[in-house]
Amino acid sequence: MKITRRDVLVWGAxxxxxxxxxxxxxxxxxxxxxxxxxxxxxPQPTHRPVDVKGSFCTLCPNxxxxxxxxxxxxxxxxxxxxxxxxxxxxxxxLGFAAHQLIWHPQRLRTVRHRRSTSSWDEAHVAFAxxxxxxxxxxxxxxxxxxxxxxxxxxxxxxxxxxxxxxGPEAQAxxxxxxxxxxxxxxxxxxxxxxxxIVSFGAPLLDGWGTPGQFTRLWAERAAGAADPDxxxxxxxxxxxxxxxxxxxxxxxxxxxxxxxxxxxxRVLLEEQLVQARGPMPPLTLAQxxxxxxxxxxxxxxxxxxxxxxxxxxxxxxxxxxxIAALNVLLGAVGTRGGIVQKSKHAKSxxxxxxxxxxxxxxxxxxxxxxxxxxxxxxxxxRFAAWxxxxxxADWLLPAPGFLEELTDIPTAPTSAIxxxxxxSSLVKAPPGVQSAAQFLGRxxxxxxxxxxIIHTRCEALFRARAGTLCAQETTPVxxxxxxxxxxxxxxxxxxxxxxxxxxxxxxxxxxxWPQATRSECxxxxxxxxxxxxxxxxxxxxLYQESSLREGPERRNP
Amino acid sequence: xxxxRNTFVFGLGVAIALLAGWVxxxxxxxxxxxxxxxxxxxxxxxxxxxxxxGQCHALRDDGTFGGIPSSDTCTSCHSERxxxxxxxxxxxxxxxxxxxxxxxxxxARQPANVWFSHAIHVQxxxxxxxxxxxxxxxSDEVRIYEQNRLSGYSRDIWGHSISxxxxxxxxxxxxxxxxxxxxxxxxxxxxxxxxx
Numbered sequence: 093m094k095i096t097r098r099d100v101l102v103w104g105a106x107x108x109x110x111x112x113x114x115x116x117x118x119x120x121x122x123x124x125x126x127x128x129x130x131x132x133x134x135p136q137p138t139h140r141p142v143d144v145k146g147s148f149c150t151l152c153p154n155x156x157x158x159x160x161x162x163x164x165x166x167x168x169x170x171x172x173x174x175x176x177x178x179x180x181x182x183x184x185x186l187g188f189a190a191h192q193l194i195w196h197p198q199r200l201r202t203v204r205h206r207r208s209t210s211s212w213d214e215a216h217v218a219f220a221x222x223x224x225x226x227x228x229x230x231x232x233x234x235x236x237x238x239x240x241x242x243x244x245x246x247x248x249x250x251x252x253x254x255x256x257x258x259g260p261e262a263q264a265x266x267x268x269x270x271x272x273x274x275x276x277x278x279x280x281x282x283x284x285x286x287x288x289i290v291s292f293g294a295p296l297l298d299g300w301g302t303p304g305q306f307t308r309l310w311a312e313r314a315a316g317a318a319d320p321d322x323x324x325x326x327x328x329x330x331x332x333x334x335x336x337x338x339x340x341x342x343x344x345x346x347x348x349x350x351x352x353x354x355x356x357x358r359v360l361l362e363e364q365l366v367q368a369r370g371p372m373p374p375l376t377l378a379q380x381x382x383x384x385x386x387x388x389x390x391x392x393x394x395x396x397x398x399x400x401x402x403x404x405x406x407x408x409x410x411x412x413x414x415i416a417a418l419n420v421l422l423g424a425v426g427t428r429g430g431i432v433q434k435s436k437h438a439k440s441x442x443x444x445x446x447x448x449x450x451x452x453x454x455x456x457x458x459x460x461x462x463x464x465x466x467x468x469x470x471x472x473x474r475f476a477a478w479x480x481x482x483x484x485a486d487w488l489l490p491a492p493g494f495l496e497e498l499t500d501i502p503t504a505p506t507s508a509i510x511x512x513x514x515x516s517s518l519v520k521a522p523p524g525v526q527s528a529a530q531f532l533g534r535x536x537x538x539x540x541x542x543x544x545i546i547h548t549r550c551e552a553l554f555r556a557r558a559g560t561l562c563a564q565e566t567t568p569v570x571x572x573x574x575x576x577x578x579x580x581x582x583x584x585x586x587x588x589x590x591x592x593x594x595x596x597x598x599x600x601x602x603x604x605w606p607q608a609t610r611s612e613c614x615x616x617x618x619x620x621x622x623x624x625x626x627x628x629x630x631x632x633x634l635y636q637e638s639s640l641r642e643g644p645e646r647r648n649p
Numbered sequence: 650x651x652x653x654r655n656t657f658v659f660g661l662g663v664a665i666a667l668l669a670g671w672v673x674x675x676x677x678x679x680x681x682x683x684x685x686x687x688x689x690x691x692x693x694x695x696x697x698x699x700x701x702x703g704q705c706h707a708l709r710d711d712g713t714f715g716g717i718p719s720s721d722t723c724t725s726c727h728s729e730r731x732x733x734x735x736x737x738x739x740x741x742x743x744x745x746x747x748x749x750x751x752x753x754x755x756x757a758r759q760p761a762n763v764w765f766s767h768a769i770h771v772q773x774x775x776x777x778x779x780x781x782x783x784x785x786x787x788s789d790e791v792r793i794y795e796q797n798r799l800s801g802y803s804r805d806i807w808g809h810s811i812s813x814x815x816x817x818x819x820x821x822x823x824x825x826x827x828x829x830x831x832x833x834x835x836x837x838x839x840x841x842x843x844x845x
Contacts, residue, residue: 099658106662114670115811119678122807126760126800137761142713161764169764171841188841 135195137168146173146563146585148501148515149187150494153234153259153459154302155501155513156183157587160191167191167495167519172304177562177589178507182304193494194519198478200490201524212526215473215487219453220535222471226452228252230528231444231466233459235277236502238545239529243457245539246532253451255444257460261301262505264294264408267416268431269440271600278438279598280508281405283309285429288323288404292349292415296324296407297334301506314339323401325394327352342394348384352391353406353414354605355380357421359395366399370421373414373605398422403429413606426598432508433598434590457528458491475528491528496521500546510590512553514546514582550579559590675811679795679804684754686736689789697726702778702786703771714767717753720744754794756805757782757822763843774834783819 111117130136143162148155149170157176161169170191172181203210205218222228228250230243235256247254258266265276283289283306289296296306314320315337326338329346344352354373358380360366373380381388398404405424408415424430448454448468455473456466462480466472474485477493491497501513529542540548553559554575561567561578563586572578582588699705705722707715723745730741744751759765770776778786785792795804807813808821815821818830824843831838 099654102655102658103662106659107666108662109659110663110666111670114667114674115813116670116674119674119807119811120799123678123797123799126802129760130801139758139761168761 137166138164140164142168145516145518147495147518148513148585149183149190150497150499150501150515151186151190152303153501154179154504154506155511155515156187156303157181157513157585158183158187158190159585160495160518162518165519167194173585175562175564176587177509178302178504178511179304180308182308184299184303187303190494193477194496196478196493198480199493199522200476200479200488201522202490203524204488206486210487212489212524212531215489216531216534218471218487219455219473219531222453223250223535227450229255229444229448229451229454229466229468229470230532231255231257231454231456231460231464232441233257233457233461233464235441236438237459238500238542238549239457239527241545242529242532242539242542246536249536253442253448255448256441257444257464259505260410261294263411264416265431265505266411267413267606268419268425268598268600270413271416271420271602272425272598274433274598275438275440277440277505278433278435279431280434280503281407281506282429282432282508283506284508286403286405287321287429288325288398288401290325290327290398290404290406290418291334291338291409292353292406292412293326293328293332293409294407295332295334295409296326297337298332300334300407302504310337325398340397342386342390345383345385348386349408349412350414351375351380351383352386353412353418355384355386355388355391356395356398357414357418357605359392360399360421363392363395365395366421366423368421368423370417370602371605403427405430417602417606420600420602425600431598433593434503434508435510435593455528455532456485475531489528489531490525492517492521492525495519496525497527498543498546500549509592510559512549512582512588512590513586514579516583547579550582551575553588554578559588562587562589671811678799679797682754682794682796684791684794685752686740687734687791688753689791690786691789694787706778708768708772712766712768717755720748720750723751754796754803756785756792756794756803758803759806759822760802765843774836779819780830781819781822783817 140163145160145162147158147160149158156179157173159171159173160167161171168191170183170188172179172183172187174181203212203215205214228247229252230247232240232243232254233256234240235258240254244254246252262276265279268274268279269276281301283301294300297310300306309322310324313322314324320339323340324334324338325340325342326332326335327342327344327349328335329344329348331341331343335341335343342352354375355377357370357373358375358377361370361372375383377388377391381391384391386394399422403424404422406415406419406422419425419431422430426432444460444464444466446467448466448470451468451470453471453473454466454468456464456475458475458477462476462478462483465484471487472485473487473489474483475489475491477491479488495515495518497515498517499515501511501515503510503512527542533539533541553569554572557570559569561569561572561581563581563584569578569588572581578588693705694700697704705718709715723740727737727741727745730737740751743749770781771778796802797804797807806822808815808823808826810816810820813821815826827838827843830836
């Protein structure tokens with residue numbers, strides 16, 4: 093019998109049809125997917141006894157407490173710490189997966205000079221030469237850290253300038269600095285005691301401030317209740333996740349926050365709903381209604397609703413002065429459940445966003461988000477743990493990644509109480525990696541290194557004998573026998589928490605209603621102002637698109 | 650005539666595919682390996698008087714699982730040869746006297762991205778060891794270790810039926826099996842419960 097081409101095809105069709113009814117395709121699909129996860133060049137945690145170490149997340153300035161599971165000296169898991177006084181066990185999705193960032197494929201491992209491979213020696217020579225030729229600007233993303241002190245000292249010695257890139261939460265506090273004279277870095281929100289929050293686009297339930305703090309408060313005091321103890325009124329053009337979960341939501345025109353704040357303030361004053369007698373906003377109620385997209389009746393109802401359950405505080409998503417002025421009228425500044433002064437030692441810093449004239453070089457620390465572009469023609473030395481693609485940086489310098497560097501964690505920008513913690517270096521940084529502080533220390537060996545600055549800060553805490561140390565148990569600092577013991581506990585994951593300041597110490601003088609400087613800035617909402625933490629753009633993009641965090645492109649019409 | 654021939658050839662293709670898929674494929678997919686030493690659970694339990702799995706496979710003080718006992722544990726009885734078998738000679742000469750660990754092939758080893766706590770499942774939830782490990786601990790059978798050529802995992806993870814039709818609760822240790830058990834016990838572990 094002759095086998096024809098047709099026989100082969102029919103046999104093949106039969107075999108294919110038969111295979112569908114066997115486990116071959118499904119089992120191979122499963123096994124091949126696992127096989128791709130186990131290629132030998134993909135890092136795998138080793139099977140060793142697991143050790144758990146306490147530390148702090150350094151992906152953003154809030155420093156949530158973390159428990160790091162270590163196997164064979166490598167981190168294999170991250171979880172929250174319930175004893176942390178601010179985060180109380182909560183972490184953002186990025187924090188939970190942060191131990192994998194040290195293996196990120198875009199990890200920077202070599203010095204690059206204008207897209208060519210270079211060396212640390214050449215970078216040192218270039219930076220030292222720049223220092224001799226003109227002023228240098230150091231840009232920091234986490235002011236208040238031990239490295240920040242080193243940066244400030246270096247800038248001062250070089251007659252340069254120390255600048256700061258602040259997040260939107262910190263920027264929202266800047267108007268109060270103008271009116272009270274207290275630095276914005278010394279202010280915070282007393283969220284634990286507030287009962288009504290008017291959020292002008294701030295993503296409170298979506299990673300705002302210390303991730304998890306508000307989510308926890310919401311779960312404890314509001315979620316699922318028809319008339320919750322904690323009312324959240326979200327004013328936002330789009331139906332963000334925070335808006336969808338809020339107790340009340342007002343959909344306004346993009347950029348209408350300033351007008352609406354003025355309209356609410358006018359109703360509060362006209363109907364004497366507040367005790368404060370502040371300046372009357374120049375906008376009429378009709379103008380506010382037209383610009384915000386709400387009716388005049390809706391603005392009146394909103395104003396009455398806001399004052400219905402004090403203490404009340406308005407939270408802006410940026411430095412909108414009208415919303416800050418509304419807080420002054422509401423009596424939310426310097427009161428329990430409002431905006432409070434947490435520190436007497438904080439100082440204000442120059443922002444890095446302004447144009448940097450007559451500068452020879454700019455050094456950008458790895459804590460500065462990748463999307464920050466200095467407004468200058470000077471030579472830029474950019475430290476980063478990950479390569480974020482195109483950047484206005486002449487020098488790209490590989491910095492230590494997550495858990496690879498000893499650093500301290502000062503008070504979170506939105507916190508109402510002072511805290512201090514130390515994130516130890518749990519993982520050895522790969523060869524060829526240097527932090528900006530180490531780099532400057534080599535340029536100027538007289539600078540005090542970071543570990544000594546941290547030790548000095550611990551000594552100051554010990555000498556002050558104030559506050560408590562929060563670990564599994566809470567211990568007053570006065571009960572700790574030595575500074576070495578204090579530092580050891582801090583390095584093991586304990587948090588120092590200061591005494592609460594008296595809220596009445598903060599006073600704002602508002603002689604006239606602030607000019608509407610931001611009405612031309614649509615849309616001033618959470619999606620427009622949200623900034624990814626210190627991550628490469630690709631990771632930030634994946635983070636946004638993976639539904640972990642809404643990005644502008646996901647905005648509802 | 651042509652239709653009959655085509656049907657026959659098509660059926661032949663189907664039959665060969667079914668034979669290959671259900672009989673040849675599972676044998677080709679797994680590498681069969683013998684344990685280095687023939688360890689008999691039942692014999693050891695009878696001679697030592699141990700009645701609980703945890704007496705050898707103990708939890709450490711910090712709650713982590715000790716896994717397979719170390720060579721030190723064997724030393725208490727096998728410091729010298731207790732018989733004339735080849736395995737006994739290998740155990741005593743190569744491992745007990747040198748202090749090296751026996752490279753046991755672990756049937757239930759999970760992938761590195763799984764965090765499984767024996768303490769939570771055994772002590773808190775009160776699950777019996779046999780729920781996951783069957784009654785292997787009561788037998789004198791030395792099982793063949795079958796390793797998947799592609800994934801590198803033990804066959805116990807997928808389960809012994811290539812079709813994933815489970816023969817018992819202990820058959821299979823994939824995520825579906827964990828979820829199934831959690832569902833039956835009304836436990837919500839979430840992603841991070843196991844993938845920390």
